[in-house]
Amino acid sequence: MSNTITQSLAEPVLRPRATRLRLVRQRTRTAWFFLLPMLVVLAAVAGWPLLRTIWFSFTDANLGNLTDYSFIGIENYLLYEDGMWYGVLADRLWWRAVWNTLFFTVVSVSAETFLGIIVALTLNAKFRGRALVRAAILIPWAIPTIVSARMWGWMLHDQFGILNDIFMTLGFISEPLAWTADPSLSMWAVIMVDVWKTTPFMTLLTLAALQMLPSDCYEAAKVDGIHPVRVFFKVTLPLIAPALMVAVIFRVLDALRVFDLIFVLTSNSSDTMSMSVYARQQLVEFQDVGYGSAASTLLFLVIALCTIAYLYLGRKRMGGY
Amino acid sequence: MTIQSLHMQPSTRKLIKHLLLRTAFWLLILAIMLFSVFPFYYAILTSFKSSAQLFSIDYLITSLNFSNYQTVLSQTSFVKSLWNSLLVSTLTVAISLLFGLTAAYALGRVEFRGRGTVLLIVLAVSMFPQVAVLSGLFEVIRALNLYNNPLGLVFSYTIFTLPFTVWVLTTFMRQLPKELEEAAIVDGASPVVTLFKVFMPLLWPAMVTTGLLAFIAAWNEFLFALTFTLTDDQRTVPVAIALISGGSAYELPWGIIMAASVIVTVPLVVLVLIFQRRIVSGLTAGAVKG
Numbered sequence: 322m323s324n325t326i327t328q329s330l331a332e333p334v335l336r337p338r339a340t341r342l343r344l345v346r347q348r349t350r351t352a353w354f355f356l357l358p359m360l361v362v363l364a365a366v367a368g369w370p371l372l373r374t375i376w377f378s379f380t381d382a383n384l385g386n387l388t389d390y391s392f393i394g395i396e397n398y399l400l401y402e403d404g405m406w407y408g409v410l411a412d413r414l415w416w417r418a419v420w421n422t423l424f425f426t427v428v429s430v431s432a433e434t435f436l437g438i439i440v441a442l443t444l445n446a447k448f449r450g451r452a453l454v455r456a457a458i459l460i461p462w463a464i465p466t467i468v469s470a471r472m473w474g475w476m477l478h479d480q481f482g483i484l485n486d487i488f489m490t491l492g493f494i495s496e497p498l499a500w501t502a503d504p505s506l507s508m509w510a511v512i513m514v515d516v517w518k519t520t521p522f523m524t525l526l527t528l529a530a531l532q533m534l535p536s537d538c539y540e541a542a543k544v545d546g547i548h549p550v551r552v553f554f555k556v557t558l559p560l561i562a563p564a565l566m567v568a569v570i571f572r573v574l575d576a577l578r579v580f581d582l583i584f585v586l587t588s589n590s591s592d593t594m595s596m597s598v599y600a601r602q603q604l605v606e607f608q609d610v611g612y613g614s615a616a617s618t619l620l621f622l623v624i625a626l627c628t629i630a631y632l633y634l635g636r637k638r639m640g641g642y
Numbered sequence: 643m644t645i646q647s648l649h650m651q652p653s654t655r656k657l658i659k660h661l662l663l664r665t666a667f668w669l670l671i672l673a674i675m676l677f678s679v680f681p682f683y684y685a686i687l688t689s690f691k692s693s694a695q696l697f698s699i700d701y702l703i704t705s706l707n708f709s710n711y712q713t714v715l716s717q718t719s720f721v722k723s724l725w726n727s728l729l730v731s732t733l734t735v736a737i738s739l740l741f742g743l744t745a746a747y748a749l750g751r752v753e754f755r756g757r758g759t760v761l762l763i764v765l766a767v768s769m770f771p772q773v774a775v776l777s778g779l780f781e782v783i784r785a786l787n788l789y790n791n792p793l794g795l796v797f798s799y800t801i802f803t804l805p806f807t808v809w810v811l812t813t814f815m816r817q818l819p820k821e822l823e824e825a826a827i828v829d830g831a832s833p834v835v836t837l838f839k840v841f842m843p844l845l846w847p848a849m850v851t852t853g854l855l856a857f858i859a860a861w862n863e864f865l866f867a868l869t870f871t872l873t874d875d876q877r878t879v880p881v882a883i884a885l886i887s888g889g890s891a892y893e894l895p896w897g898i899i900m901a902a903s904v905i906v907t908v909p910l911v912v913l914v915l916i917f918q919r920r921i922v923s924g925l926t927a928g929a930v931k932g
Contacts, residue, residue, distance in 0.1 A: 352748035359745035366801045370778025457678045463914040465862035467880040468903040472685045486699045529926040578771035581864035597773040621774035628769045
């Protein structure tokens with residue numbers, strides 16, 4: 322058999338059609354064989370559980386006993402009974418969670434993008450100690466989310482937190498603030514920690530895009546005496562926009578499913594509760610698998626829509642794939 | 643100042659402008675450094691404080707008190723959770739790399755119908771919200787008898803490590819020269835031999851990168867670890883740290899929490915600093931090239 326392959330590779334012109342077809346078919350079969358382990362794992366860990374979650378959302382399943390349940394239609398989503406609306410879609414807390422998640426996503430991703438670009442532009446300049454700074458900005462990224470939530474929880478402590486101390490010394494505030502407990506501040510505390518933790522990611526991706534830029538148009542701009550700020554908006558930003566867009570969408574999808582940071586920093590407070598925190602609370606703490614699955618399914622739909630948008634945008638860029 | 647500067651020579655004005663810009667630039671660098679490093683520095687500082695010193699605010703390390711570390715490391719459940727985290731992360735990396743490598747061979751080297759679809763599925767899975775599979779996965783893990791077992795976590799973690807590994811390794815696999823594979827085929831090597839003897843040695847850098855990123859992701863994971871384990875000795879470290887509590891919500895043992903946090907984070911920070919370049923290239927390959 323190896324003989325035929327040798328021949329076919331050595332003399333491609335003389336290769337008979339039938340042999341070539343057989344070789345292609347054999348290679349395709351090998352490819353699927355190699356793909357099989359990954360596909361099986363992904364089906365077991367993602368595909369099947371997702372289908373089950375969607376199915377559970379139409380049942381009254383309970384976490385204590387997942388085998389004994391009955392189909393109840395869309396009652397978990399919406400139910401009208403005795404003049405009252407029930408279900409996830411009628412729950413004010415759910416809509417609160419949706420609003421919180423969207424607010425968190427928009428504000429933190431915008432802030433991260435803005436800061437990420439500034440830091441990346443700074444690091445793109447050549448200066449002594451650049452490697453050191455570049456290593457330093459990786460630290461927030463490397464720290465586990467739980468640990469950063471705990472660290473900031475301590476720094477934001479209402480009585481002994483260092484942040485209140487700094488702000489009071491600088492005269493920004495006159496008395497200590499309860500960052501994580503005050504309803505009007507807790508969401509901002511969560512956003513602050515998230516921005517701290519994920520700005521490095523934005524910075525690295527922006528920096529990578531910046532370093533791929535051709536230098537000739539900058540030289541041309543310099544010769545023409547164009548102001549650097551103008552160069553940034555007219556040349557740099559449009560050129561890094563595609564890469565930036567991908568990074569933003571990555572972060573948006575990540576922010577929409579935020580769980581651990583909020584869960585640890587402010588626990589189950591409704592002021593900061595995200596869709597993921599809401600769904601998990603119903604599912605695990607209240608043991609209501611049906612209702613929790615309905616919330617999870619809704620979250621999945623939101624993210625699926627964003628993913629489709631991303632794939633649509635990404636397809637244009639991928640080209641070769 | 644303004645009147646003076648009007649009378650200055652243009653070159654002097656330029657010099658002052660230059661100096662101001664340089665100062666602003668270095669202030670910006672300083673701000674970036676402080677912003678990145680200070681929180682972790684403060685955690686280290688706090689971890690060296692005795693519980694009495696905790697309530698005075700210091701900006702510099704004044705004492706080196708190891709009692710918090712002693713307390714944390716003498717808790718068998720914490721040591722056990724460190725071990726669990728290490729086990730779970732290592733196994734997750736091994737499985738992701740093995741299955742990722744075979745899949746990347748198929749996706750990166752062979753032209754076949756359905757390849758684009760498989761790549762799209764892989765990408766779509768990496769975007770999955772983990773909560774969306776929580777109840778279904780809970781059932782699967784129960785059925786496999788892996789509830790409250792670190793192996794159940796290894797299984798569930800592949801949902802986010804495997805797609806990423808496949809995606810990045812495929813990118814790297816496509817860059818390898820075609821002649822290598824042809825030479826291997828001419829020598830009569832089977833696809834398995836080609837993959838593991840010819841491609842794998844060349845892909846080591848990419849595998850180290852993706853392996854590290856998968857390790858960090860698995861080490862940091864929280865939602866599955868919290869949901870699929872029940873007892874203290876089966877937990878991973880993020881859950882252990884999140885669940886450290888004091889007498890009440892208002893009396894958290896912050897010194898101990900910070901000591902545990904530092905223990906968990908220092909290996910990661912060291913890894914990241916050593917493999918800085920690799921990690922950056924992996925992140926950009928996963929996002930920008932993808």
